[in-house]
Amino acid sequence: MTYRPLADEIRPQTLDEVVGQQHILGENGLLRRIIQGGNIPNLVFYGPSGTGKTTVANLIAKRTHRPLHRLNATTASISDIKDIIGEIGTMLAPDGVLLYLDEIQYFNKKQQQSLLEFMENGKITLIASTTENPYFYVYNAVLSRSTVFEFKPLSAADVLPAIERGIRLMGERLEGEVVCEDGVQTHIAAACGGDVRKAMNAVELLLNSAKREQGKLLVTLADAQTVAQRSAMRYDREGDDHFDIASALMKSLRGSDPDAALHYLARLLEAGDLITAIRRLLCSASEDVGMAYPQAALIVKACVDNALQLGLPEARLPLAQAAVLLATAPKSNSVYRGIAAAQADVRAGKTGDYPRHLQNVHADSAGMEREQGYLYPHDFPNHWVKQKYLPDILAGTQYYIYGENKTEQAARRYWEEIKGRE
Structure with missing residues (x-):
């Protein structure tokens, strides 16, 4: 008796047997109605492995009574596509073929383009599946001729x-x-x-x-x-999950949720991705906490150094400490907003000449020395003196705005008192 994997033997034979995906396959789901109508367009199925993409493609093939060809883009070539195209119009496929192309993101642009003519005239009905975001990985001309359906992770x-x-x-x-x-x-x-x-x-x-x-x-x-140990992990350092978990960690830190921060940190560490965890923690210290608690950057850097010296699994402890610190610290994005605004002006060409008194005195050519007029702040009371620093074109521009937290408001009051005396 030929061995048949249980996963294949248990594969649903009807739409009602497909688990999950009620948003597209439920009683009024759009994909269900398309399949039941029998007029199948080109489709792109996007979602994690094991969520029913291949199963639904098989059910569509049964419904349309068209020859079903399966290709996996990780191993298929243009010659494989040409072999399928060669059947079109013959007794093998008088009405065209249904092509299920798994992992389409591994086909390059030329390979995907080879399908376009036959997708256009309806001789090939393409059902492509991918675990990655198709809007990033599928050629735009293929997408424009297809309808994308997202298959969501199953509970x-x-x-x-x-x-x-x-x-x-x-x-x-x-x-x-x-x-x-x-x-x-x-x-x-x-x-x-x-x-x-x-x-x-x-x-x-x-x-x-x-x-x-x-x-x-x-x-x-x-x-x-x-x-079943560790099998619940969905993670690919080159795929969407990598960016999704990193994003979820960063947003949990920013949202001051230490429990969620520890959860996403744990997922990165279980996948052995120490570097992504470290980068997010270091970034959050300046982007999200910033001037509300400037010492956070120093503490997080110390935790990161400890983690790198310890290595996994012990590295989880200082990194967890850093995550909890950042999640529970007061927040300010004044630094982030300030540098973003300054970069926007620079990119827009709003630069102008440096004020003369800020230039490097050694930059003057021999015999062309001029008095700079620079006022050395430390020679004045409170180590400050009023003078122009921004280029003329940006005079009066304010990039940094004090955040509404104790630390920054204390600094604001300090400088308002000093500068207000002038």
């Missing part, structure tokens, strides 16, 4: 029915009654990270290795925890 509750069904199928396959300890199914559902394929692989491995006693297959929670 543990979505995956649980598939796990129960997989356990029943494995029991039938192995001809034994399956007895699972409490918590086995829910642990697999939670640990698979919304990936049905991962869940089915875990179920298959657990049942194939289960102890058999008196005709019963015994599945322990300890075995389930071993099989």
Whole structure:
């Protein structure tokens, strides 16, 4: 008997059996209505692995009764596309073909362009899938001829029915009654990270290795925890998840939520991505805390240095300390806004000449020395004297605005008192 992976055997045969994706496949979902109508446009399915993209493509093929060709962009070439195009109009595919192109982001521009003519005349109906944002990775001309549907990660509750069904199928396959300890199914559902394929692989491995006693297959929670460990992690250092987790960490720090900050930090550390965690923490110290608590930058840098010396797993402690400090510190983005405004002016060409008294005296040519007129602030009371610093074109421009926090307001009052005396 030919071996068939459980993940393939349990693949849904109808739209009603597809787990999750109610926003597009529910009773009134647009994709469901398109499939039921039978007039299938070019489609791009975008979402994590194991969320039903390939399954829905198979169901569409059954609905349209058109030959289905599958290509994986990681291994396919233009010659593979030409072979498929060669069938069009023959007895093999008189009405065209349905092409399921998995991981389309790995096709270069030339490979994607080779499909355009046949997508245009309807001889090829393309269903492309990708785990990355198609608006970044799919050629614009292909996108303009396609409809994009996002497949969202599945919840543990979505995956649980598939796990129960997989356990029943494995029991039938192995001809034994399956007895699972409490918590086995829910642990697999939670640990698979919304990936049905991962869940089915875990179920298959657990049942194939289960102890058999008196005709019963015994599945322990300890075995389930071993099989499913770390499988909930969705992370690719080159993919969307990398940027999403980094963004979520930064926004949690900015939003003063230490619990969320620790959660996203933990996800980065579990993936072994120490550098991304460090960069976000260092950036937040100046961008989000800034002048409200200037010492935060020093403390975070010390925590980062400790983490780099310790390495993982101990590095998690100083980095967690830095995350909690930043999340609970007072916030000010006055530094961020100030430099952003200054850069905007520079990019717009608002620069002008340096005031003469700010120039480097050694820059003058021999015999052309001129009196600068620079006033040395330390020679004056309170180490300040009124003089012009900005170029004439920017006279009176204010980039830095004191934040509404104790530290910056104290500085504001200090300088207003000194400068107000002039």
